[in-house]
Amino acid sequence: xxxxxxxxxxxxxxxxxxxxxxxxxxxxxxxxxxxxxxxxxxxxxxxxxxxxxxxxxxxxxxxxxxxxxxxxxxxxxxxxxxxxxxxxxxxxxxxxxxxxxxxxxxxxxxxxxxxxxxxxxxxxxxxx
Numbered sequence: 001x002x003x004x005x006x007x008x009x010x011x012x013x014x015x016x017x018x019x020x021x022x023x024x025x026x027x028x029x030x031x032x033x034x035x036x037x038x039x040x041x042x043x044x045x046x047x048x049x050x051x052x053x054x055x056x057x058x059x060x061x062x063x064x065x066x067x068x069x070x071x072x073x074x075x076x077x078x079x080x081x082x083x084x085x086x087x088x089x090x091x092x093x094x095x096x097x098x099x100x101x102x103x104x105x106x107x108x109x110x111x112x113x114x115x116x117x118x119x120x121x122x123x124x125x126x127x128x
Contacts, residue, residue, distance in 0.1 A: 009049045011035070018055060022048035026076055043069030047076050054080050054088035061091045063098065066124040070094070095125055 006062040013020050013031045023031035026047050035041065041068055050073070053104050064070050070092055086094040095118065095124055099111035112128065 011045050015103070016052065017076040018052045019048055025079065026051070026072055038069065041052075043072070047073045050090050051076050051080060053088050057087035059089045059091075061093055063093050063095065065094050065122070065126060067126070096123075096128065119121050 001062045013023065013035055020031040023102055024045060027034045027044055029037075034044070043064060045062065046062050047069070050062050053060045054077075060077065062073060064073060073090065073101060077092070080088075096111070099108065099114050100112075102108045103111040115125070115128055119127075
């Protein structure tokens with residue numbers, strides 16, 4: 001966090017019309033109702049925050065492996081492009097993509113070995 005690459009964002013719905021609108025658009029449920037439902041709430045909040053940042057002109061990358069969340073992120077990225085938010089961008093990476101990139105850059109040996117070591121700790125990782 002010291003390098004400014006990671007920031008913890010506030011999940012309070014009130015006070016940010018853009019954040020509230022993103023939650024409603026992505027989930028299909030009014031934000032104040034949707035945030036009371038825990039199913040897939042983490043993925044929803046990540047995508048909604050990313051959307052608001054893209055609308056502000058930032059390039060945003062999120063790491064998401066769960067297939068429904070990845071689909072929702074792709075739909076939101078498409079919405080952003082269609083609605084003229086081209087100054088920023090939303091890119092969704094998977095753990096496999098990150099590990100393969102790390103292997104290609106020489107940071108790790110076999111991406112498969114690292115992935116297999118991570119799998120027991122994350123039930124959202126798809127089988128390779």
